[in-house]
Amino acid sequence: MSFARRLGKSFRREAAFLARNPWDLALLTWLPLVLCGLIAWQLSAGVVRDLPVALVDAERSALSRDIAIRIEGAPGLRLASTVTDMGEAEALARAGAVEAIVLVPPEATRRAFAGQGQITLYVNAAHSAASSTIQRDMAAIIAAANAREAVEQIAAVSPPGSVRPAPVKVTSVIAFNAPASQEQQLVSLLHPALLHILFMLAVVSAFGRELRDATVAAWQPDRAALAGKAALYVLAFMAWGAMMTAYLAGFRGWAMAGGPLLLMAGYFAMFAAYAGVSLLLLGLTRCMSQSLSLTGLYAGASFAFAGAIFPVDQASGFARVWAEVLPFTHFARLLAMDWITGAPAAAAAAPLMPLGLIAVVTAVPGMWLYLRAAERPQDWGRR
Amino acid sequence: MWAAFRAVFAAIFADRAAALLLFGAPILYAVLYPSAYSGELVVDAPVVVVDLDRSGASRDLVRRTASVSQVQLVASLTSAREAESWLAADKASAAVIIPEGYARAIAEGRSGEVMLVGSGAHLLRSSSALTGIGAALASTAREAAFDQARAAGPAAPPALNLVTRPLFNTREGYGAAVFPGVAFIIVHQSLLLGLALLAGTARERLGAPLSVTPAQFAGLGLAASTIAMAQVCWFAGFVFWWQDYPRGAAPLWQVLAGASLFVAATAALVLLLASLFRTRERPLQLGLGISLPLFFLSGLTWPAAATPQPLVWLARLFPTTPGLEVMVGLNQMGGTLADYAGALANLAVLALAFGALAFWKWTSPQPLRSPFLAGSRQAGA
Structure with missing residues (x-):
């Protein structure tokens, strides 16, 4: 029998098994849909809006009323309550009723006339997405209040000619993601982060199950059969990758700067690498449950190490090495360049190399170990 | 009851996969996870600069930018287009562009206009680079004002100054903001996967739904709670101190009281789910993938205010959501139990509801002697 026919036979055998076993099928059907759907729905607001803010108004002046009105008008903020005491505001923040506290201290107006007015903004840094929105909006509010003060108040009491625009004017823009939407950045990364964990669980289960149930005896795998079985999962999860990309790039409108073909090549290379790692884990432990536990350890924290949200270049040497051996890190780099920044294809495709390398380095010994275990009945049935 | 309690531990020690999940994972994750954030603050984000003005003032601005701790100048380029290609290829997180005519203005x-461009590919990194450069520009602005004053007399200073302070997470590190919450997701997942694996194994051996006496059920619940509490103490008592995260803000008895409710609700849900599995490996297959959505639903990094309302309600069905609110609040924010009355009530309702369902599942149809206990006693002997 030719390689292609043995591959096809193994593919159909796996498909028939999944058709009979709904819980195994769940791992590549409704579970990815539910989990990716939850993330997509939760983050669909994208740009955080109407975050509740408490105003501590220790002055009760025209200035504090002006700031209150501007907070109400800011797109990202909502004035949830106005209190006179900082302790009261802190209690609201601890209870989660407000995300930030704006403090207008006593005598703020008098100090503002002297050019020394200070407004303090307390933000909850644990909510990094929310706190950056609040800081941006508050900076704009204070700049606007300053401009008004300069024109209406200070100009009246200052010598003529002394009210001038600030000497350096800074324009900040975010390239490639103009609304600084967290939806594009987070969802585009969280979907593959979920998919690669589910993929690895499905592949470890598919190959581990044959050893556990001693069905390798009937299957009699060779390299073609291994490829045929893995191909079904690679295809299924690439379909999910394509669907989630279509949702975000098409339906939600976060158009891709580069091309979808490169992204799909990235998905393919990432899944090939995780398939290699899965085989290696099984070849080493010859035990499905232990391989699944190790999968959790290996793939469970990839999102933290990918360097996409928090940069890992400043982390410890161990963390940097660990990040490099996780295929997801390289996929995240490819995704950022292909989807968000639109780098030239040569630069954006560069992460395919390490992905291919991980796939080869793990799949070659993994296949050898797995095929050896498949011929040794004493390695079957381990739990 | 104590026989069942001991049997659970005997079963864990006899099962390498269960021991890895229940005792190995909390230890490994306590090392692995914080290491990803060991940089804590963004320093040395790669920044490129385009100086089209080539004046003394613009060179001064470049020099100041280079001295900012969040910034590492990686290249000086000749056009904005070139800077864009550096950002696109992910070789820089931000660009500073000084247009011609800056000094003259x-x-x-x-x-004098300056343009800061952050890369949308890395919002956190580029925004901290922009904040750092902004601070450097403020000092430039003061000097520029001084230069102007010589020619035109002093300008009125801006009336109001905005000072931003972190509210609770006083170090403003990313790890310090995230890991104190992640730890409780780890506790939840470790307990769920470890105990469901044991229950699935026992049911597989029995070939029928597990059934225990009410006293045995109490023993199971106590064992589950003991393991979860030990993990909570490990993270909140040791790991937070070891990693030097903000911790111990509330009195110890309040932290323990909050932790007890989280542990009770988690153990109840875990026992309920554990009774549903018929195969040893199934909980790992289906349960490992939910950690990431659980973490996002908990509202630690994505505020509930920006989450669709139905999902906010759904999130309240998992002990991790109110659990993180209470534990992060007590440990890191310095709240008291009274501040979290709603979340504590949520945990209590979950503990009672899941506990009642679990009790019904485990003790019906008739209290047989479970081989889960018998089998594990043999294995443990």
Whole structure:
């Protein structure tokens, strides 16, 4: 029998098994849909809006009323309550009723006339997405209040000619993601982060199950059969990758700067690498449950190490090495360049190399170990 | 009851996969996870600069930018287009562009314009680079004002100054903001996967739904709670201290009281789910993938205010959501139990509801002696 026919036979055998076993099928059907759907729905607001803010108004002046009105008008903020005491505001923040506290201290107006007015903004840094929105909006509010003060108040009491625009004017823009939407950045990364964990669980289960149930005896795998079985999962999860990309790039409108073909090549290379790692884990432990536990350890924290949200270049040497051996890190780099920044294809495709390398380095010994275990009945049935 | 309690531990020690999940994972994750954030603050984000003005003032601005701790100048480029290609290829997180005429505008009493461009590919990194550069520009602005003053007399200073302070997470590190919450997701997942694996194994051996006496059920619940509490103490008592995260803000008895409710609700849900599995490996297959959505639903990094309302309600069905609110609040924010009355009530309702369902599942149809206990006693002997 030719390689292609043995591959096809193994593919159909796996498909028939999944058709009979709904819980195994769940791992590549409704579970990815539910989990990716939850993330997509939760983050669909994208740009955080109407975050509740408490105003501590220790002055009760025209200035504090002006700031209150501007907070109400800011797109990202909502004035949830106005209190006179900082302790009261802190209690609201601890209870989660407000995300930030704006403090207008006593005598703020008098100090503002002297050019020394200070407004303090307390933000909850644990909510990094929310706190950056609040800081941006508050900076704009204070700049606007300053401009008004300069024109209406200070100009009246200052010598003529002394009210001038600030000497350096800074324009900040975010390239490639103009609304600084967290939806594009987070969802585009969280979907593959979920998919690669589910993929690895499905592949470890598919190959581990044959050893556990001693069905390798009937299957009699060779390299073609291994490829045929893995191909079904690679295809299924690439379909999910394509669907989630279509949702975000098409339906939600976060158009891709580069091309979808490169992204799909990235998905393919990432899944090939995780398939290699899965085989290696099984070849080493010859035990499905232990391989699944190790999968959790290996793939469970990839999102933290990918360097996409928090940069890992400043982390410890161990963390940097660990990040490099996780295929997801390289996929995240490819995704950022292909989807968000639109780098030239040569630069954006560069992460395919390490992905291919991980796939080869793990799949070659993994296949050898797995095929050896498949011929040794004493390695079957381990739990 | 104590026989069942001991049997659970005997079963864990006899099962390498269960021991890895229940005792190995909390230890490994306590090392692995914080290491990803060991940089804590963003320093040395790669930044490129485009100086089209080539004046003394613009060179001064470049020099100041280079001295900012969040910034590492990686290249000086000749056009904005070139800077864009550096950002696109992910070789830089931000670019500073000084247009021609910057120095002249300042000298003439107008505003010298500077453009900061952050990369949308890394919002956190580029925004901290921009914040750092912004601070450097403020000091430049003061000097520029001084230069202007010589020609045109002093300008009125801005009336109001905004000072931003972190509310609770006083170090403003990313790890310090995230890991104190992640730890409780780890506790939840470790307990769920470890105990469901044991229950699935026992049911597989029995070939029928597990059934225990009410006293045995109490023993199971106590064992589950003991393991979860030990993990909570490990993270909140040791790991937070070891990693030097903000911790111990509330009195110890309040932290323990909050932790007890989280542990009770988690153990109840875990026992309920554990009774549903018929195969040893199934909980790992289906349960490992939910950690990431659980973490996002908990509202630690994505505020509930920005989450669709139905999902906010759904999130309340998992002990991790109110659990993180209470534990992060007590440990890191310095709240008291009274501040979290709603979340504590949520945990209590979950503990009672899941506990009642679990009790019904485990003790019906008739209290047989479970081989889960018998089998594990043999294995443990």
